[in-house]
Amino acid sequence: MDEIEQVIIVRCDLNMGKGKAVAQGCHAAVRAYEMAKQETPRIVSDWKMQGEKKIVLKADLEAIMRIYENARNELPCALIRDAGLTQLEPGTVTALGIGPARRSDIHPLTGSLKLL
Amino acid sequence: MDEIEQVIIVRCDLNMGKGKAVAQGCHAAVRAYEMAKQETPRIVSDWKMQGEKKIVLKADLEAIMRIYENARNELPCALIRDAGLTQLEPGTVTALGIGPARRSDIHPLTGSLKLL
Numbered sequence: 001m002d003e004i005e006q007v008i009i010v011r012c013d014l015n016m017g018k019g020k021a022v023a024q025g026c027h028a029a030v031r032a033y034e035m036a037k038q039e040t041p042r043i044v045s046d047w048k049m050q051g052e053k054k055i056v057l058k059a060d061l062e063a064i065m066r067i068y069e070n071a072r073n074e075l076p077c078a079l080i081r082d083a084g085l086t087q088l089e090p091g092t093v094t095a096l097g098i099g100p101a102r103r104s105d106i107h108p109l110t111g112s113l114k115l116l
Numbered sequence: 117m118d119e120i121e122q123v124i125i126v127r128c129d130l131n132m133g134k135g136k137a138v139a140q141g142c143h144a145a146v147r148a149y150e151m152a153k154q155e156t157p158r159i160v161s162d163w164k165m166q167g168e169k170k171i172v173l174k175a176d177l178e179a180i181m182r183i184y185e186n187a188r189n190e191l192p193c194a195l196i197r198d199a200g201l202t203q204l205e206p207g208t209v210t211a212l213g214i215g216p217a218r219r220s221d222i223h224p225l226t227g228s229l230k231l232l
Contacts, residue, residue, distance in 0.1 A: 054142050
């Protein structure tokens with residue numbers, strides 16, 4: 001069985017605090033999960049059987065947008081923009097969630113990023 | 117319409133780094149979301165229409181377990197234990213996700229906690 005993972009990329013050039021980073025990562029995780037359930041339910045089932053592996057990476061805005069443009073037509077992915085009610089300007093990109101999907105499909109896009 | 121929110125409580129007495137905290141929070145968010153979709157789909161729909169509000173709080177182990185015991189029979193909630201592959205002992209409680217659920221149902225349980 002292919003290795004399945006969900007990748008959460010948190011934007012690192014905004015200096016978000018820990019609570020803000022968790023909230024934005026959670027938005028990305030839930031929305032990408034919901035998309036994957038609709039588009040690739042078998043992969044989501046396999047991911048659950050494998051223990052729901054999550055990888056949390058960091059990237060600046062340019063890298064996030066480049067990955068999103070490459071991933072959006074191939075993989076379930078959710079670009080998160082902050083509502084701007086608290087710390088950030090409305091519409092600020094904060095995170096990107098990809099999958100659950102096959103590691104072999106995600107890794108070519110995200111392999112150069114570092115762990116958060 | 118009632119105000120609906122998802123509350124993510126991250127354990128604060130483990131000194132998890134930002135990436136670890138995001139990963140554990142994401143586990144809590146996805147699992148509690150999945151439970152809520154099965155148990156209270158109308159509330160989840162309302163939550164989405166309201167913008168998917170998430171609140172990220174912090175608590176020590178004792179508070180997390182007390183809240184979990186009070187919440188588990190009334191609300192969709194997911195207690196997260198780390199697999200222990202990296203930084204923590206296997207089975208270590210790291211986070212608790214509650215809802216999406218009505219704020220009026222969650223707040224009596226979590227109202228004393230501080231934001232992460």
